[in-house]
Amino acid sequence: MLVPPAGPGSYTVGTMSxxxxxxxxxxxxxxxxxxxxxxxxxCVKCFDKICANTCIECKKPIGADSKELHFKNRYWxxxxxxxVKCHKSLVDEPFMLRENNKVWxxxxxxxxxxxxxxxxxxxxxxxxxxxxxKKMVWHKDCFTCCQxxxxxxxxxxxxxxxxxxxVSCHENKFAKTCAKCKNPITSGGLTYQEQxxxxxxxxxxxxxxxxxxxxxTAVEDEFYCVECYKECVAKKCAGCKNPITGFGRxxxxxNYEDESxxxxxxxxxxxxxxxxxKRFVRHNGKIYCAECPKRL
Numbered sequence: 001m002l003v004p005p006a007g008p009g010s011y012t013v014g015t016m017s018x019x020x021x022x023x024x025x026x027x028x029x030x031x032x033x034x035x036x037x038x039x040x041x042x043c044v045k046c047f048d049k050i051c052a053n054t055c056i057e058c059k060k061p062i063g064a065d066s067k068e069l070h071f072k073n074r075y076w077x078x079x080x081x082x083x084v085k086c087h088k089s090l091v092d093e094p095f096m097l098r099e100n101n102k103v104w105x106x107x108x109x110x111x112x113x114x115x116x117x118x119x120x121x122x123x124x125x126x127x128x129x130x131x132x133x134k135k136m137v138w139h140k141d142c143f144t145c146c147q148x149x150x151x152x153x154x155x156x157x158x159x160x161x162x163x164x165x166x167v168s169c170h171e172n173k174f175a176k177t178c179a180k181c182k183n184p185i186t187s188g189g190l191t192y193q194e195q196x197x198x199x200x201x202x203x204x205x206x207x208x209x210x211x212x213x214x215x216x217t218a219v220e221d222e223f224y225c226v227e228c229y230k231e232c233v234a235k236k237c238a239g240c241k242n243p244i245t246g247f248g249r250x251x252x253x254x255n256y257e258d259e260s261x262x263x264x265x266x267x268x269x270x271x272x273x274x275x276x277x278k279r280f281v282r283h284n285g286k287i288y289c290a291e292c293p294k295r296l
Contacts, residue, residue: 020041021041023042023046024043024046025042025045025046029041047063048061048063049061053068055077056074057077058080062077069091071097076103082103083095083108084108085112086107090105117130117137117142118138118142119138119143119144120142122139124137124139143157145166145169147173148168148169152166157170167186178196178198179196179197180202190212199212203223204228205223206225206228206231206232211223217233229245231243237260237261238259240262252276254266263276269288269292271292273289
């Protein structure tokens with residue numbers, strides 16, 4: 001609470017016109033300056049020595065010739081009644097009595113109670129633009145990228161330990177680089193053969209559709225979706241004349257001379273016995289098992 005200080009209220013000072021002696025030293029007070037406290041009259045010297053209150057700030061007596069201020073049974077010289085922080089005199093000013101009997105002015109009290117900026121360590125007072133993150137607070141202009149030192153303010157950022165990076169610096173320093181376009185991958189992306197790719201860069205070489213999460217075939221560093229591989233790349237089976245894709249039924253391929261077959265299509269022309277991984281004979285461009293040519 002901010003309260004105004006009070007002046008002396010426990011004694012009075014004046015000049016004695018009547019016949020009185022000092023209560024303590026018994027010297028005559030007539031015609032002399034005296035102090036009356038608690039119904040007793042005493043000379044200034046005895047008052048300063050015996051009766052004066054002690055200043056809570058400088059720990060010295062507050063003599064009869066000094067101006068005294070008091071609050072809640074605490075006493076100050078008027079010259080000692082200053083803000084502990086800015087040292088401004090608080091005589092006739094609002095003040096706050098805080099820990100260790102120290103007095104604070106209104107402005108310093110506000111600043112002391114205000115949250116401190118994590119950047120400049122100065123108080124953030126009402127009306128200041130600020131940024132909060134995980135119970136920490138900064139002035140808006142103090143919340144900067146640790147790399148380029150530009151103000152992040154209320155923009156996007158990436159925390160790394162005790163440091164904060166703007167989007168651009170984080171990309172340059174930490175983001176993976178796409179194997180195709182060589183630009184940073186800031187979000188999403190995929191990995192193929194331990195290399196990172198943008199989803200939009202990992203596409204079919206023919207139809208340009210994205211291949212993420214889909215079946216595809218790689219041919220000499222080019223990628224093809226199933227449909228384009230069938231149409232544009234896959235060899236045609238010498239038996240059924242359909243593409244040999246390596247997908248689904250008949251994933252094994254039989255190659256002989258310059259022709260290829262699905263393993264299930266590589267069979268004897270006469271008896272239709274499957275010949276994959278078996279002895280066979282080629283006669284007049286046709287495939288036979290070892291026995292059937294004898295019967296021709």
